[in-house]
Amino acid sequence: MKLNIALLAGDGIGPEVIDQAVKVCDAVAKKYDHNIIWKPALTGAAAIDAVGEPYPDETHEICANADAVLFGAIGHPRFDNDPSAKVRPEQGLLKMRQKLGLFANVRPTFTFPSLIDKSPLKKDRIEGTDLIILRELTGGIYFGERGRKDDGNTAFDTMTYQRFEIERLAKKGFEFAMKRSKKLCCVDKANVLESSRLWRETVQAMEKDYPEVEVSYEFIDAVAMRLIQWPKGYDVIITANLFGDILTDEASVIAGSMGLMPSSSVGSKVSLYEPIHGSYPQAAGKDIANPLATVLSAVMLFEDMNMTEEAEEIRRVVNKSLAEGYVTEDLADGGKSYKTSEVGDWLANNI
Amino acid sequence: MKLNIALLAGDGIGPEVIDQAVKVCDAVAKKYDHNIIWKPALTGAAAIDAVGEPYPDETHEICANADAVLFGAIGHPRFDNDPSAKVRPEQGLLKMRQKLGLFANVRPTFTFPSLIDKSPLKKDRIEGTDLIILRELTGGIYFGERGRKDDGNTAFDTMTYQRFEIERLAKKGFEFAMKRSKKLCCVDKANVLESSRLWRETVQAMEKDYPEVEVSYEFIDAVAMRLIQWPKGYDVIITANLFGDILTDEASVIAGSMGLMPSSSVGSKVSLYEPIHGSYPQAAGKDIANPLATVLSAVMLFEDMNMTEEAEEIRRVVNKSLAEGYVTEDLADGGKSYKTSEVGDWLANNI
Ligand SMILES: CC(C)[C@H](C(=O)O)[C@@H](O)C(=O)O
Ligand SMILES: CC(C)[C@H](C(=O)O)[C@@H](O)C(=O)O
Numbered sequence: 001m002k003l004n005i006a007l008l009a010g011d012g013i014g015p016e017v018i019d020q021a022v023k024v025c026d027a028v029a030k031k032y033d034h035n036i037i038w039k040p041a042l043t044g045a046a047a048i049d050a051v052g053e054p055y056p057d058e059t060h061e062i063c064a065n066a067d068a069v070l071f072g073a074i075g076h077p078r079f080d081n082d083p084s085a086k087v088r089p090e091q092g093l094l095k096m097r098q099k100l101g102l103f104a105n106v107r108p109t110f111t112f113p114s115l116i117d118k119s120p121l122k123k124d125r126i127e128g129t130d131l132i133i134l135r136e137l138t139g140g141i142y143f144g145e146r147g148r149k150d151d152g153n154t155a156f157d158t159m160t161y162q163r164f165e166i167e168r169l170a171k172k173g174f175e176f177a178m179k180r181s182k183k184l185c186c187v188d189k190a191n192v193l194e195s196s197r198l199w200r201e202t203v204q205a206m207e208k209d210y211p212e213v214e215v216s217y218e219f220i221d222a223v224a225m226r227l228i229q230w231p232k233g234y235d236v237i238i239t240a241n242l243f244g245d246i247l248t249d250e251a252s253v254i255a256g257s258m259g260l261m262p263s264s265s266v267g268s269k270v271s272l273y274e275p276i277h278g279s280y281p282q283a284a285g286k287d288i289a290n291p292l293a294t295v296l297s298a299v300m301l302f303e304d305m306n307m308t309e310e311a312e313e314i315r316r317v318v319n320k321s322l323a324e325g326y327v328t329e330d331l332a333d334g335g336k337s338y339k340t341s342e343v344g345d346w347l348a349n350n351i
Numbered sequence: 352m353k354l355n356i357a358l359l360a361g362d363g364i365g366p367e368v369i370d371q372a373v374k375v376c377d378a379v380a381k382k383y384d385h386n387i388i389w390k391p392a393l394t395g396a397a398a399i400d401a402v403g404e405p406y407p408d409e410t411h412e413i414c415a416n417a418d419a420v421l422f423g424a425i426g427h428p429r430f431d432n433d434p435s436a437k438v439r440p441e442q443g444l445l446k447m448r449q450k451l452g453l454f455a456n457v458r459p460t461f462t463f464p465s466l467i468d469k470s471p472l473k474k475d476r477i478e479g480t481d482l483i484i485l486r487e488l489t490g491g492i493y494f495g496e497r498g499r500k501d502d503g504n505t506a507f508d509t510m511t512y513q514r515f516e517i518e519r520l521a522k523k524g525f526e527f528a529m530k531r532s533k534k535l536c537c538v539d540k541a542n543v544l545e546s547s548r549l550w551r552e553t554v555q556a557m558e559k560d561y562p563e564v565e566v567s568y569e570f571i572d573a574v575a576m577r578l579i580q581w582p583k584g585y586d587v588i589i590t591a592n593l594f595g596d597i598l599t600d601e602a603s604v605i606a607g608s609m610g611l612m613p614s615s616s617v618g619s620k621v622s623l624y625e626p627i628h629g630s631y632p633q634a635a636g637k638d639i640a641n642p643l644a645t646v647l648s649a650v651m652l653f654e655d656m657n658m659t660e661e662a663e664e665i666r667r668v669v670n671k672s673l674a675e676g677y678v679t680e681d682l683a684d685g686g687k688s689y690k691t692s693e694v695g696d697w698l699a700n701n702i
Contacts, residue, residue, distance in 0.1 A: 088542070120580050121579075156545065157545055157546050161506055162504060194506040223599065246571055246575045250579065267617070331620055
């Protein structure tokens with residue numbers, strides 16, 4: 001099979017972790033006789049520096065015409081300390097989501113037996129956790145009207161949802177639930193927000209099409225609590241953009257290490273795969289960042305392409321590296337650790 | 352001293368826990384020679400049943416003219432299963448906050464040495480946690496314009512903030528910080544929301560008035576994560592209504608038991624004190640609910656009245672009851688437990 005994959009390394013540790021994922025994908029491609037054509041493109045602060053724009057048109061063209069996008073991370077401290085900067089790396093992220101129509105951010109949360117003690121949560125609370133949060137990614141308060149009034153003394157943002165946006169995301173949620181434990185939880189704030197009431201109404205109307213799925217409706221504040229108290233209580237969660245932003249980051253605590261958690265952002269034409277961690281500028285260029293989240297994002301990519309064996313093969317070597325302690329320093333507990341590039345080589349060589 | 356306290360027992364376990372707080376307050380009043388005049392008033396589902404309104408005008412009059420309000424809980428399952436109900440208990444809560452101008456919800460989070468093992472979090476992560484979340488309570492997306500368009504297929508809510516609303520809350524935050532570890536964290540989503548940028552701008556402009564306070568600015572998604580990973584990293588947090596709703600509930604997980612966490616909602620004229628737990632309908636009428644969160648809310652009331660000794664005295668008996676295991680079943684770990692009313696009597700008798 002021939003695969004065109006847009007490669008957006010981005011900022012900070014992005015390029016380093018992306019490099020390892022490329023090695024691993026190439027090794028899999030070789031083994032299963034595929035041909036991956038990588039199409040590197042600029043994004044984030046790197047793109048601002050080069051062409052003054054965090055998501056240039058050339059990059060969009062490359063992504064829109066690819067079979068999939070593999071993404072590293074964006075963000076640079078230079079912009080964090082300058083809230084007045086007109087062009088910011090994050091804008092590229094939002095523009096990319098919108099222009100590529102990446103409406104569903106899929107974030108699995110699971111634990112690794114060998115790493116369970118790294119979690120701030122007690123083992124019996126989290127062991128066996130296996131949930132997916134589906135965050136709506138191209139609507140809500142991220143893309144509604146916003147501005148100032150009264151000489152700048154009043155600011156407003158609008159959370160807007162249209163029925164089709166909710167349906168599209170909820171459909172994905174029901175489909176995931178059907179393939180899993182058939183439990184779907186819609187998280188909202190319907191006791192206060194009109195947009196949440198539209199969510200509830202829309203999802204309720206869809207229930208009849210999935211009679212096997214048990215649907216529950218919970219408030220975001222309660223879920224922020226329960227997700228930590230008893231994550232095993234959840235299977236598939238669907239929620240709005242802002243609520244998903246908060247819950248997915250919160251859920252990452254369960255696994256104990258951000259360095260392991262992958263994600264995908266699904267569009268109607270093309271989908272994007274990225275680690276959930278950020279650009280981690282303090283580690284950039286040091287060859288110490290953990291590449292596994294990016295490698296596991298490539299697993300999600302192969303799964304979505306129905307290349308199940310290829311996905312399984314990568315998962316197998318990742319588990320092997322964890323079991324044998326061939327890991328970066330964040331997972332080494334003070335023991336022997338390996339460089340980012342060494343872990344990448346090891347994974348590729350073991351395929 | 353003479354104190355007029357409006358007493359809003361509300362729904363579910365509200366009346367039971369309120370009864371115990373009254374016993375304890377009366378015992379303290381007797382010991383220190385104060386005169387507390389309790390003014391009971393209807394609220395929540397109880398008020399809907401009686402007069403068709405969750406926060407009747409008579410109740411508002413009583414609250415507005417009191418020195419303080421002691422509040423139980425509101426909410427009834429009858430309304431949860433009927434999203435179309437026109438009058439809902441929660442509306443009473445929002446109306447009360449707005450009409451009484453309760454602009455700052457103060458939620459301390461701390462651990463009790465004797466209960467630390469009840470937390471889903473590991474002991475070393477949470478031991479010594481002592482933080483306060485200040486949630487803005489009368490603005491933001493809770494009170495902005497909302498509605499439907501396009502034949503009901505589009506719904507919107509508006510998050511609006513005015514500079515004075517942010518200043519008023521931030522001032523409380525700086526004042527708390529000055530009395531504590533002098534660390535203030537402003538939590539927002541300034542990389543996306545205009546209202547958050549106004550928060551940041553406003554708080555930044557106030558920094559010069561409190562040169563001793565170290566101020567940090569963090570994004571809500573990151574804090575949802577860090578609050579669980581390392582709660583000891585925070586001292587005073589200030590945040591908008593919706594973000595505070597989520598973070599305060601999330602933070603309650605740290606202590607391991609909602610049954611212990613008090614809160615106050617500060618207004619310019621009168622303030623309200625309430626346990627953070629809800630009406631817990633399953634336990635209503637069974638005399639099993641834990642009254643300590645309500646009793647500790649009364650401690651906050653006395654502190655705000657500068658009745659420090661009285662507050663200390665209640666805190667002392669609460670700690671004594673925990674140390675001696677004179678507790679309700681939720682804290683008894685399968686051992687001997689006592690009824691709600693027995694715990695209340697015990698506390699009052701030990702004052
Ligand atoms: C950088 C920021 C705009 C972004 C978001 O809020 O969506 C990030 O937090 C994420 O979750 O990808
Ligand atoms: C009942 C609900 C409207 C309320 C809120 O969101 O403020 C509650 O969650 C709270 O925190 O007091």
